[in-house]
Amino acid sequence: MDHEKKWVIELDNITPADGPLVGGKAARLALMSQSQYPVPRGFCLTANAYQYFIEHTGLGRIIRLELERKSMDEMRWEEIWDTALRIRTAFNSTAMPKLILDQLRRAIINYPTPSVFVVRSSAPGEDSTQFSFAGLHESYIGISGLKKIAESVRLVWASLWSDAALLYRKEMGLNAAKSKMAVVVQAQFNGRVSGVAFGRDPRDVSKKQAVVEAVPGLCRDLVDGKVDPDRWILRRPSGKILDWRAGDRSGSRRPLLSSIQLHKLYRLLTDVEKKCGWEPDMEWTYKKDEFVFLQARPITHSALKKNDERSWYLSLRPKDEEIKRLREKITQQLIPQMRETGQQMAEENLEILSDFELAQNILHRQKVLDQWKKIYWADFIPFAHGVRRLAMIYNDSVKPKDPYEFVGLFPAGTTLASKRNAKLVQLSDVASVHPNIMRALRLCNRKGAGNTRLGWDKFTKLMGKTRTDVIFKDKLHQLLKNDFDITYGSETIKGKPEILLDLIYKMAKDQNKKDKNVKSALRLDRQRYLERKYFKALGRSRRREAQEILETARISWTLRDDDNVLLGRVESQCIRALSAGVGRLKVRNRWNGDRKAKLGYAKEIEKALRNRNYKCKFSKDRTSQRLIALNVAEKEKPRQLIGQPVSPGLATGQVRKVKNTDDMMLFKKGEILVCDSIQPSMTHLVPLASAVIERRGGMLMHGAIIARELGRPCVNGIVGLMDKLQNGELVTVDGQLGIVTVGSPEFDLELNIKTHPRSKELKK
Template sequence: MTMNRFDNGDVLVVPLSHFRRSDLALAGGKGANLGELSQAGFEVPPGYVITTAAYDLLLQKNNLQARLTEAIGSFDPDRQDAAAKVSQQIQSLLHEISIPEQIIDEILKAYRQLDEGAVAVRSSATAEDLPEAAFAGQQETFLNIVDERALLDAVRACWASLWSERAILYRARQNVEQNTVKLAVVVQKMVPAEIAGVMFTANPVSGARDELLIDANPGLGEAVVSGMVTPDHFTVDKRSRRVKEQRLGRREVTIRSKAGGGTEQVTLIQGAADTGTLPLQAIHKLSQLGIDIERHYGSPQDIEWAWVKDETKTGRFFILQARPMTALPEPLPPVSGPMRMIIPVLAEMWQTRPYPLDTTTFTGTVERAIGNFLVTMIGRSAPNPDEMLLEEDGVVVQFTPPQLHPSPSMLVMPWIAMWRTRHYDPARWEADPLLAELIVQARALERHDLRSFTWTQNIETLHESLAWIPRVMELRERYFPQALLGLGGLSLLLALARRRDRFGVLTSGIKTKTTETNQALEELATQIRTDPVLRDLFQRVEARDLGAELKASQDGQAFLKRFERFLDQYGHRETALTISQPAWKDQPDNVLAILKVLAETELRKIQHEEAWQRTRDELLANTILGTRLLRKRFLKSLNNARAFFQIREDTHFYVTLVQPTIRRVSLELGGRLKQADALDKAEEVFHLRLDELQTFGRQWPPSSEVVTQIRELVARRKARRESLANKPMIDPRLLSVTSGAQAGEDVLLTGTSGSPGMARGPAKIVNDVSEFGKLRPGDVLVAPVTNPAWTPLFQRAAAVVVDAGGAASHAAIVAREYGIPAVMGTMNGTKELKDGQWIRVDGSHGLVLKDEEMK
């Protein structure tokens, strides 16, 4: 339907039911869609549209178009106050001018035909309710308008709202030409809604197309649309129209029509939120309406509705708006049970988006080594690690869950692995000659004089270091099968003895390289705390200046020698499983920041070593596990299960021994490319792949063509990486499927249990290693991710809350060692919580709750 259908195009006011969705230019997005729905037979409140022709006539009769164009031309979206100034200028003009009599007559004539009752006056812009941009809430709506003067004022305010500051900025972000937009105004009979709300015909969070979401609140729908209330929430299966989930809201206020015009907010009566707003039959009817509207438009819809009770059980529904759902994510691929357990661990590994050199050196090699281990355990059914990271031009765009490929080998391979490794005792894995050999090789690689090496020799050092990594994983291949068998055996035996709750205690108090590292740090902190000179220095000097200050005094120099020995032994601890991020020894200031925190208070006593032994002895004395038949089996399973956690932690410790070496080689090559004017700084080498580095160094110095090629490649990848800065590499929905915790009124965050217990304290947001110094004893550590390098902070934290990770994460394991509660995989704890906010951490149930500061 086009404008020439309406009286030669000179149409100022047209009944709503005359429009179709194609009439966007005349009726605006809201008007066109409501007309479409009305013509399709859906119940839409009767009304009319004050068209964009009326808006054009308003500007023409007042000679405003040129002045608007001039004001818009002065708008600079990069200036902070530009939108506010343009908005004030244009809105002042629109409020000052007179409305032509021709427009007033047409508006009032149509109003009288609606019996002059209460109406809703709603903006309908030509850039609105579009498939790619909703423009939701950018222009004004006025409810319960009851007389002609108020109606004309509301229409003028709608026209002016086209030029509100937020509307101007939204159009600028959506790249909509400001000069092209116009505004129509929809006027409809007011619906005396008893309940109203919003319905999405697809799940806007998960992207699931087979779910329909309904939010409902008593009174007018403005309370729901504006976010003023926590409404009742229903998730409906579209196939069966069955309510899959129902959460009653708090319904803090109700918005209702006021006698004499306008609306008022009414506070909820105590106890009124104890039952659902909509009857079940009404939910079924509304769901079917949503399905029918989606089918009519051929795409998922965002629908506003109102419900009026009548003599039927289902009541009467009015459709107030329907528009395409924007920013709807693609549905998640199916995620298998095992992969749900693995994804939080992967999220912990990839704290930052890997660079091309990460994925083609250390990070990629570790992934493939883990993949090869899985092949030895379950055969070719194992997921392919090369399928996990989707790349574009070498830049990692996103993580895709690799799929298991079920086959008969899955049933056979684990037993073959158990049989093949039956002679490898997990409790004696550290005595394996392979481990000693690997440590010697790693230390030898570390001593290479990279500056004296040729380009080719440095590349060879990289390949030697990378070939070393799978050999460490051989230790897992040898000892994990029996350790896993012990883990399963322990779980079954505890279930048999009805003591499943003892599993956590029995697998605590395990000595690992992580706890050894933290103990070494604690010894350094004790030296600082007990030495007056060092104590004073660490208390008054900022962490970034500690290195220089320590060098300036004799006591400081003596301490630095001991500190350097610590870094030599433990400094390869990684801050991320990538070479683009420095290890401890690459940025020792970060370790000094940890020591500054640890030195403030003494370490609390941890009794886990005695606790697990007491629990073991109690089980042997008081349950069937102490019987002749089960005693030996129980003790062996316990030893092997405990060994599992040690092997997992310590092989991770050893596999990172070569990480600083690989980083040093990469930066050495980057430095040479910088000298050749191919890079602006050595760190840009991480934007290159290993195979490209090998090629670029064949001729030295590189030709001008190669230099140009490198610069173009790095610039292109850097720009692509920057464009992904706000896009999480791992879809947060993949993390949410792992959480089984339930929300409640006092619940701020839900996640998975990492370490049991309850603790309270002020939240302290620590985003990365540079902020370690923020944490104070008794704070709740809130972090985006953690790894072993973070765990020394656990010795002072009251509890730990992490955006990523799961129960098998390094952070969770160490939290259990220190006996502090941990909630993993909250997804957005670092964004939802604020520094200093008092919270209660329920590690047993994976919950973070509101709390009040201790007085």
């Protein structure tokens, strides 16, 4: 039993030497308890138990694999969240070893039956004078029974690898790979009033004042932001009340603490400061004339530095009430406004404007676009947590092996991009059974003079005058006008209709309606099956909550794509105005050759339109530098590229890199779509692709969403991707493992077609 020593230690038995095992929170609670301050009885499950758990179960290897996929410095925060979700799912699906369960059973057997417990994190280094992980690790209240305690311990351990905790460690320069976690288990003490008390004002520690906040009931309601607290400002060292503000809540407006109770709490606060040697940040509760301390930590001075971005990290996980507020604001206000903005811009006749008016229009459109981009980051990005909240609740309750199983709860075809793709499919279905339309599409895809496609005008002339031809042409025109008024790079898709003509022709040549209908039915059956699993796991008592979380997540999932489509239309309209300006300057020989209008040129174009003598200034072309980097990357190309596994499946095919609208025309069915990231303006290519690879990473990237919906393997988050792969190269994409193998799979021992369990997929 030597390996079990120091697994469980009662708070009253913790010594200063146990600090690295029990973590800062447990050590300070022990110090408080041993100094005769009122602290609920409890014990600590030490970091040794955590270490045994991850080594005995193999979780340590999984954690190392996830952390080594990509340097933290190169990860986008969305990729960090995906990493955290996969690690958390692995914890959820891993049983607690019997040895640890036996230790927990012996620890709680001496408590009255039934007892209710609180389970809190206590990572070594947490709650120190240098680092505060407040709000980053999990805590659970109202826990009863060995099974629930063990589950809560496992989730607290998993929170060591949450996105916010990983980001914070990165910001603080801490080595995430060496992180450990102890857990504090205490008897729950339910007071009439609870709150926090700061020995110094945490907003400005130079002020000689303390701060006390209080809410009715549990302190958790204050920490989670569910209840607005009463707040007192007290002068140091006298404790004189300088200010009191009542919390914004229903019911009585009287202070939750009397002046006598407040001064008693202040005396305890200053006494702790003298005893421990640091200014405390404490959670407390009050019942029957007794204050009980729930947590104690030093006020973290480094938290006040300007470059500390913890508030931003925490904003990535807004509380339930904030998600509800964002849902209403986005669906009722922002989405309609953004749609209307794009429509109004599209209806403006730029040709009738003078040069001065066009210059003003360009600046106005740029300003509107900048405003919408700010709104996008302030509101749309945080609302994406609606999906992440469902992911965590689903995975915590259902405990699936696949961390992305919850994605099956989202109905297919709800996003604007999916609806647009469905219209393309409908048109291709019509074309496939009408030879005249197919002939017109085929002839338009031939290259004419200057190696260019014949385009829309030629198509309209080739089309017949039958009712089907007229309806087809009208629907295609409406699709181009309303759904493809978006940008890719610096070009609008609407301005290159030959892209759609080419795409519809390719789709029409490969029709398999039976296969599509079968897949649609299977997807719906799976969605209903997962719904039953989800609601059953949460139970009847949480049915209403579960339904609200699911509905919000579905809206969040849809808007994660729609907001970009609508923002893309505003960008497209900005480029339309810029192109109009460039057109006028070209006629007057005042524009630099074939340089295309870009958003970054707005000020230069505006100045040139206002001033006939102004000469536009542009940054130097970096093409040569790009070619040098490409040649270096070509020589150093690895056999395997490691990225984020965001859509399962296995596919082999030739690489087709898409960097501009011309590349879209070259894309062929069955090729591997390789790009910086799938933009809303190019999701129509995914149905033709056998797999998708992206440089940017994240499960909520548009490419990942569309790939999962269509059942295509997808790996993203590969650094330097566009330089590491070349057109025509054969690659194998494993969306389950997040690996791209370069070269023929027959020569790869790990992906031998004959022996691989998914060999049928490879042969396709």
